[in-house]
Amino acid sequence: MATATASRAAATPATPSTLRDRRLSLAGTREHTARGAGQARRGAVTALTDTSLRELWAEATSGRLLPGVALAATGSLARGDGGPLSDLDLVLLHEGRVPEGELSALADRLWYPLWDSGLGLDHSVRSLSQCRKAATDDLTAAVGLLDLRLLAGDEEVVTAVRAALAHDWRANARKRLPELVESAQARHARFGDLAQSLAPDLKEARGGLRDMTILRALAVAWLAERPRGEVLAAYDRLLDVRDALHVVTGRGRTRLNLPDQDAVAALTSEPDSDTMLAGVATAARAVAHDLDAALRSAGQAQRARTLRVRTRRPVLTPLGHGLHAHDGEVVLGPRVDPARDALLPLRAAVASARAGMPLAPATAANLASRCPDLPVPWPQDARDLLGDLLAAGPGLVDTWEDLDQAGLVSRWLPEWDDVRSRPQRNGIHRHTVDRHCVETAVEASRLAREVARPDLLGVAALLHDLGKVAGAGDHSEEGATRARPVLERWGYPPEEVETVVALVRRHLTLIELATRRDPEDPATVTAAVEAVADDPERLALLRALTEADARAAGEQAWSSWRESLLARLVAGTRARLADAQGSVRPIPEAEPTQVVIPAVARGELAAGHPWVGVERDGSVDRVSVVCPDRPGLFADMAGLMAVHGLEVRSASIRTVDGLAVDDWHVVSPAEDPVDLDALRRGLARLGAGDRAPLAALDRRAPRRALTASSRSASAAPGQTRVLVVPAGGTDATVLEVRAGDAFGLLHDLGRALTAEGVSVRSAHVATYAGQTLDTFYLTDAAGEPLSPGLVGRTVSALIDACDGAS
Incomplete structure (x- = not known):
């Protein structure tokens, strides 16, 4: 102990005893605190430290050469990116040629002054074999030693240790x-x-x-x-x-x-700490x-x-539209040209979010650099894909980050730059503004079956806090102002723009009314009615957005107490609106005189053949069908679409003078053209009683399981909803079906109706954000509205059909 103390006393006056203050002073000079001076500052701190340590080495060794001994740095000092007060990570390396006592004394002469310098010190004395053992035993040490850098002494020792450790690291990396x-x-x-x-x-x-x-x-x-x-x-x-x-x-x-x-x-x-x-x-x-x-x-x-025991071809699992899953990532197919498809980034994003797989970095870079910009206003295809993306569920979070890092979000939504990574200094919120908006869209996707337009709910969720920018007063008003040009640029119709803008402006209204006032007070209900502009559908959207926003904020923002207060307010508001105009309004049927049958179709019908035509609209095909109406026709046509790999985006089914006049808006994920001849032949065979064209649907269990797994993230949880809608004077029973979209779902619904002896007089089929909203006008075998008993059986059959397909 006496020897060590004497050694320490002799070395204390050395220059490094003031190293901490010198480093701090150097880093704080005007030259080194100017914007952009970071690398120069860290270089200067490193140079100062290196010089001081070399001076200490020269004093500790009395200027003698010590073969096989060296002082090396690891960590931030080795990398040259240490801060003014970063710790010193040092290793005294040796080859075992210096006696142990002399090596220990040298270490004391090095370490003691550094302890007194005011800087943190992590030190060790090791041979090559000891370094390799330390790296083997301790992962942190293994990673740190990869940065080993010579400070003073025998350079060959450091070179040998560094090379050996790098070799070991590569050899054992797997x-x-x-x-x-x-x-x-x-x-x-x-x-x-x-x-x-x-x-x-x-x-x-x-x-x-x-x-x-x-x-x-x-x-x-x-x-x-x-x-x-x-x-x-x-x-x-x-x-x-x-x-x-x-x-x-x-x-x-x-x-x-x-x-x-x-x-x-x-x-x-x-300018301020928020920006920093x-x-x-x-x-x-x-x-x-x-x-x-x-x-x-x-x-x-x-x-x-x-x-790999021999050359392997990559295993690509098709996801549609030239996209594939490969080794846990979404990639572009070999024959896809991104320069020809402005919709491809959105398609890739939907595939990524639904599958819960990230976009491959090279794919994201290709999409960002080679795909053309979307036209302004966006086409309907783009809005449909945006709705699908925002409804994808938890997978949206990572996919959105991939898109943002690639620069695609800024291209679609430049206003996002103002809220990106912006902090929320509020104990309720757990995320930055932009991440909170994405999380709100995820929560909104869980409520998709509670609203008629889940796509508008998702967009409102994404944009609802767009007004949380520097200098904003009321962020709801600012957000509504900023959301309007976004929605117009994205091509939403004026009435939908007004709905989403109102949701953004009012996204705090319901929860504030419910928690700050008596939710059952008539005056409170009146305020809620005014907030939703007397619109029951807007009330459903605002209620869902309110819950999604609160759940995304954190546990403090959504409690059973808040939920119960909101439920009481919404119930009273819904009852007031129902008294005024009826709670749900069905989509009106088209008047028979408004249905136009093409002349070419009449010619085919006269010859005893069904007529099928197709018209291209962007990436969507409108398949028109005219043929004699019969029981099960709706199910058969929906089945043919599924068999041919066509996804139904929307459909309008009408019966006029015994003729079925249908328009099906479909998309082919494989991007194959619609095979009209195959559809005609299939429809004719089905009409003649031959079920062979739909045989593939009877063997679809493996395909249905695959589809369900690939879309599980996008399917909103909860029960299928089948609502009996007041018919508004029409002589039919109107049912509305809300369920998660799935392969062959429309066929299953049609078969369920046929099995109950129910006829589809007309139907309006729509898919919004991965959810179906199908309205059926139904009659019994005599052409009359369904009896109460038949309504109950039909509702049950439709729910069973949806649950079996999802």
């Missing part, structure tokens, strides 16, 4: 990858998501500085590409904030606590996104290395 993934996940679970935290840990949280170390380690193992471009710029942004935090607090902290944020913002030349925090979140998202992609790439590389 075995260590699961350990690396598990370690990262455990750390993220402990420290949270940097982008979604109001007091983030800049180093340890998801998307933080340590994740960049993992990215570099994967590159050293040849399992992923070396970080470059935007992710390096994001990393620099995080380093700049960390450096400012060191200067502001005078400590080597990495947690950006609320009391320090204003000073850090000022030191990083940001938004920049930190955006940078963290870029790092986290690259890490996720790199880990997937590493897993793919390892699986390929394990399974």
Whole structure:
């Protein structure tokens, strides 16, 4: 003990005893705090530290050459990206040629002054074999030692150790990858998501500085590409904030606590702490996104290395429209030209979100760089795809992030840039503004069967907080103002624009009325009626948006107490509206005189043949059918569409003077043209009693299971809803069916109606955001409205048909 104390006393006056203050002073100069000076600042801090340590080495060794001994740095000092008060991670390397006592004394002469310097110190004395053992036993040590850099002494020792450790890392990467993934996940679970935290840990949280170390380690193992471009710029942004935090607090902290944020913002030349925090979140998202992609790439590389005994072709599972699932990612098919399809990014996004698979990085980049912009206003196809995307469920979150990182969200919705990563300094909210909007759309998808237009609900959810921008007063009013041009650019009809704008403006109204006033007071109900403009459908949309918004905010925003108050208010409002105009209004039937039968169809009918025609409208085909009406015709036609791989977007079914006059709007995921001859032949054979054209539907159980699994994320949970709608004086029974869309669903509904002896006089079929909204005008065998008993049996049969198809 006496010897060690004497050694420490002799070394204390050395220059590094003031190293902490010198580093802090250097980093705080005007030259090094200017915007864009981060790399120069860190370079200067590194150079100062290197010089001080080399001076200490020269003093500790008395200027002697020590063959086989060297001082090396790991961690941030080795990488040259240390902050003013970052710890020193040092290793005294040796080849075993220096006696142990002399080596220990040298270590004391190095470490003691550094302890007194005021900086944190992590030190060790190791030979090559000890370094390899430490790397084998400790994953953190293995990753840290990959950055090993010579400071002073024998360069060959450091070179040999670095080469050996890199070789070991590459050789054992396949075995260590699961350990690396598990370690990262455990750390993220402990420290949270940097982008979604109001007091983030800049180093340890998801998307933080340590994740960049993992990215570099994967590159050293040849399992992923070396970080470059935007992710390096994001990393620099995080380093700049960390450096400012060191200067502001005078400590080597990495947690950006609320009391320090204003000073850090000022030191990083940001206008305010919200802008600074938004920049930190955006940078963290870029790092986290690259890490996720790199880990997937590493897993793919390892699986390929394990399974490949000969050259393998990639296994591609078709997802429709030239998109495929491959090794856990959505990719473009080999013959797809992105430059020819402006809708392809939306199609890919829908496939990705529904399948719960990320877009492959190369695919996302191709879609962003090569696909043309959508025309303004958007076509109906684009709006349909946007509705499908927003209704995709939990898979939307990661897919939206892929789109945002690729720059596609900004192309579709430039207003998103103003809320991206914007913090919400409110204890109720758990997410940034943009993430909250996406989470609200996810919650809204769970309520899709409660509304007639789930697509409008999804759009309102996405846009409802678009007004939470710097300087906004009432964010609801500001949001409504900002939402209008978005909706017009997206091509929504004027009445739908007004509905969504009203939802954005009023998205807090119901919960405020329910919680701040008596929900059963007539005056409160009157205020709610005014908020929904006397429209029962708007009430249903606003109620669903209210719940989705609260659930997405967090547990404090949605409780059983709030839910019960809202339910009481909505019940009273719905009753008031029902008294005034009826709770539900059916889609009106077309007058027979308004139905036009083409002349060519009359010619085919005269010859005893059904007529089928097709007309292209964008990516949608309108298949028109005219033939003699008969029991089961609706089911047969819907079945033929399914057999030929056609997805029904909407349909209008009418019966005029004993003739069925139908229009089916369909999409072919395989992008094959509609085979009119096959449809005509199939319809004729079915009319003659030959069921062979629909035999594939009877063998569809495996296909139905596959479809259900691929769309499980988009299907809204809850029971199928079959409503008896007041017919408004028409001589038919009107039923409305709301259910999740599925392969062959319309065929199953038609068969259920036929089995009950019910005729479809007319029908209006629509699909919104993955949900069907089908209205049937039904009569019995005598052409009369259904009896109460038959209504009950028909409702039960339709529910069974939907539940069996989903």
